[in-house]
Amino acid sequence: MRPLRSPLVIKILSSIFAGYSKLVFMTLRMTIEGQDKAEAVWAQGRTKGTGAILCFWHSRIPMSPLSWPQSPARQDMRALISLSNDGEFIARTVEKLGFPSIRGSSAKKTDLAKNKHGEQAFRDMVKWVKDGGGIAITPDGPRGPAEHMEKGTPSLARVTGAPVIFVGLAAKPCIRLGSWDRTLIPLPFAKAAMVWDGPTGAGRGDDPDALAEDWADRLSAVTRRAEEIVGLDD
Numbered sequence: 001m002r003p004l005r006s007p008l009v010i011k012i013l014s015s016i017f018a019g020y021s022k023l024v025f026m027t028l029r030m031t032i033e034g035q036d037k038a039e040a041v042w043a044q045g046r047t048k049g050t051g052a053i054l055c056f057w058h059s060r061i062p063m064s065p066l067s068w069p070q071s072p073a074r075q076d077m078r079a080l081i082s083l084s085n086d087g088e089f090i091a092r093t094v095e096k097l098g099f100p101s102i103r104g105s106s107a108k109k110t111d112l113a114k115n116k117h118g119e120q121a122f123r124d125m126v127k128w129v130k131d132g133g134g135i136a137i138t139p140d141g142p143r144g145p146a147e148h149m150e151k152g153t154p155s156l157a158r159v160t161g162a163p164v165i166f167v168g169l170a171a172k173p174c175i176r177l178g179s180w181d182r183t184l185i186p187l188p189f190a191k192a193a194m195v196w197d198g199p200t201g202a203g204r205g206d207d208p209d210a211l212a213e214d215w216a217d218r219l220s221a222v223t224r225r226a227e228e229i230v231g232l233d234d
Helices: 009-025 035-048 060-069 087-094 119-128 152-160 208-230
Strands: 028-035 052-055 076-079 101-102 133-137 164-176 182-200
Touching: 009 035, 009 060, 009 087, 009 133, 009 182, 028 208, 035 052, 035 164, 052 152, 060 087, 060 164, 076 087, 076 119, 076 182, 087 101, 101 119, 119 133, 119 152, 133 152, 152 208, 164 208
Parallel strands: 028 182, 052 133, 052 164, 076 101, 076 133
Antiparallel strands: 164 182
């Protein structure tokens, strides 16, 4: 039996990992670049009630809650997380760290608006963002390929008109898991970096496939910059 098929094991492990993360976050020596870009999006939320779309690669989920602390000064954030057992573990963990979830992506490499369980998740995200909320998306999740973006994220931006912002995260020393994306888990007192790009958006006439390629390049660029700051060699 795979451990993450047991609801009890998922509950226990998510609590342990969330507690570990909270302790580690307090010890990180953080460098931040480009936060004015994020602050511009937060200001839109405060003054205009505009939602937001936050993108980071799947490998940086363990650090992602650092990027968007829940606060009246920012859009209330939700995370798109798959309905798999692994997704249940991630959802429980990040919820304890301040990212409640919207569930429903699948492992199929198709448009987020059309894949299995994706239709309802897409509708939920559209409503949430149009109502002024923020949605955090890992465009290469839940199974990759790593750092490859499908057109679901640009499609969401087209429908909602919300600004899209990218964040690259890195830490050293860290643990790199043997998963498809080599998930990064920071260790206590690590040197850490958070690098922002954006905001950008998608118009009704834009090509989602072209946007996905451009946005993937931008997201990888800020991720590489964060790694450069901390001296992380992949």
